[in-house]
Amino acid sequence: MNPLADRIRPKTLDEVFGQEHLLGKGKLLRKIIEKNEVPNMIFYGPSGVGKTTVANIIAGRTGKQIYRLNATTASVSDIRDIVKSLDSFMTMNGVLLYLDEIQHFNKKQQQSLLEFMENGKITLIASTTENPYFYIYNAVLSRSVVFEFKALGTEDILCAVRRGVEILRTGGYDGLVAEEDALRHIAVSAGGDVRKALNSLEISVLAASPDADGKMLLDIETAEQATQKKSMRFDRDGDSHYDILSAFQKSMRGSDPDAAVHYLARLLEGGDMQSAIRRMLVCAAEDVGLAYPTALTVAKAAADTALLLGMPEARIPLAEAVILIATAPKSNSAITAIDSAMNDLSQLDTGEIPSSIKDAHYSGAARLGRGETYKFPHAYPKHYVKQQYLPDNIKNRKYYEFGDNKTEKAAEGYWAAIREKSE
Numbered sequence: 001m002n003p004l005a006d007r008i009r010p011k012t013l014d015e016v017f018g019q020e021h022l023l024g025k026g027k028l029l030r031k032i033i034e035k036n037e038v039p040n041m042i043f044y045g046p047s048g049v050g051k052t053t054v055a056n057i058i059a060g061r062t063g064k065q066i067y068r069l070n071a072t073t074a075s076v077s078d079i080r081d082i083v084k085s086l087d088s089f090m091t092m093n094g095v096l097l098y099l100d101e102i103q104h105f106n107k108k109q110q111q112s113l114l115e116f117m118e119n120g121k122i123t124l125i126a127s128t129t130e131n132p133y134f135y136i137y138n139a140v141l142s143r144s145v146v147f148e149f150k151a152l153g154t155e156d157i158l159c160a161v162r163r164g165v166e167i168l169r170t171g172g173y174d175g176l177v178a179e180e181d182a183l184r185h186i187a188v189s190a191g192g193d194v195r196k197a198l199n200s201l202e203i204s205v206l207a208a209s210p211d212a213d214g215k216m217l218l219d220i221e222t223a224e225q226a227t228q229k230k231s232m233r234f235d236r237d238g239d240s241h242y243d244i245l246s247a248f249q250k251s252m253r254g255s256d257p258d259a260a261v262h263y264l265a266r267l268l269e270g271g272d273m274q275s276a277i278r279r280m281l282v283c284a285a286e287d288v289g290l291a292y293p294t295a296l297t298v299a300k301a302a303a304d305t306a307l308l309l310g311m312p313e314a315r316i317p318l319a320e321a322v323i324l325i326a327t328a329p330k331s332n333s334a335i336t337a338i339d340s341a342m343n344d345l346s347q348l349d350t351g352e353i354p355s356s357i358k359d360a361h362y363s364g365a366a367r368l369g370r371g372e373t374y375k376f377p378h379a380y381p382k383h384y385v386k387q388q389y390l391p392d393n394i395k396n397r398k399y400y401e402f403g404d405n406k407t408e409k410a411a412e413g414y415w416a417a418i419r420e421k422s423e
Contacts, residue, residue, distance in 0.1 A: 018156035045149030048193030102126035103135035151192025182223035291331035331403035351393030
């Protein structure tokens with residue numbers, strides 16, 4: 001019997017798991033496929049995310065003769081054999097060549113395809129797990145459209161695992177009972193690879209023993225053994241998920257780097273890097289704030305780097321940023337100031353903006369009294385002059401209070417000296 005991953009392989013675009021950015025309604029790759037005007041394409045992305053599946057769907061729609069080669073074992077002679085078939089009855093509509101792992105082809109092998117790619121006799125769909133701009137020669141790249149396939153999210157993989165359970169039940173395991181925790185653990189442990197998840201599911205079912213009534217229980221213990229990975233209590237939509245997120249942010253705010261890294265590890269193990277990044281950025285702005293403004297820049301750089309790298313390497317820049325945030329001095333003066341200002345907008349009649357600082361860059365502004373009494377700060381000593389900026393109704397309101405930390409205290413002292421001299 002074929003492996004479960006082959007039996008579950010989608011036959012239509014609507015059955016493909018994930019890749020909404022490519023295959024969703026109105027997206028470029030879907031429109032190309034539906035028009036049956038397929039160009040030479042390169043599918044780039046990690047293993048088990050649907051590259052081969054989409055290529056098979058395209059082949060089924062085009063009416064072209066399909067050939068499949070794996071660049072790890074294929075040679076120039078294999079390409080020559082395909083070329084020899086181009087004028088046969090079987091290939092009257094052309095040939096679609098699906099070339100897996102094209103990065104293993106050398107320059108000569110890749111160039112052997114160029115003539116036939118240009119005249120349209122061969123439509124190339126090449127797949128690679130490596131960055132094509134590093135491993136595929138420019139001549140091939142310039143004649144192809146690159147589509148990046150992304151690692152699947154846990155929910156997408158969970159849908160595939162549930163469908164796999166139904167297929168197994170109709171294929172001889174009618175007594176199979178799968179616990180939801182076990183299925184979610186398999187999905188999370190797959191690391192974005194649906195093929196890996198389905199293989200783990202199949203192994204789990206093979207390891208399960210039927211009871212006297214023929215019932216086969218797939219529980220969390222069996223799933224852990226099949227994936228060789230211990231389960232954590234992690235429900236992305238439940239209390240335990242938000243408990244971890246809360247503990248993560250409060251540990252950074254509370255300046256405990258050990259706890260912060262621990263909860264970061266939990267989030268990454270649970271496949272939720274996005275939530276970890278969001279809380280990290282929030283904490284850098286809200287809790288570190290103006291005490292060490294560079295923390296936000298570091299956090300953003302770490303987030304961008306992590307998203308480019310993907311797991312497992314992403315854990316490194318994220319850990320660096322989290323430790324920096326946890327050990328940095330803290331100040332919530334910025335969030336206190338903005339919240340106070342926003343509260344006034346909802347509670348008070350704040351009044352008109354002073355005419356002196358209204359826009360005066362249009363004809364007729366002077367007749368309206370716009371900007372007439374404005375004092376340009378750079379024309380005064382230390383680039384400062386005292387004047388009213390807040391509306392009359394709240395002209396004495398104070399939103400920002402300097403925090404009790406080195407950076408803000410230095411700023412407070414600087415401005416106190418300048419304002420004293422200007423009065």
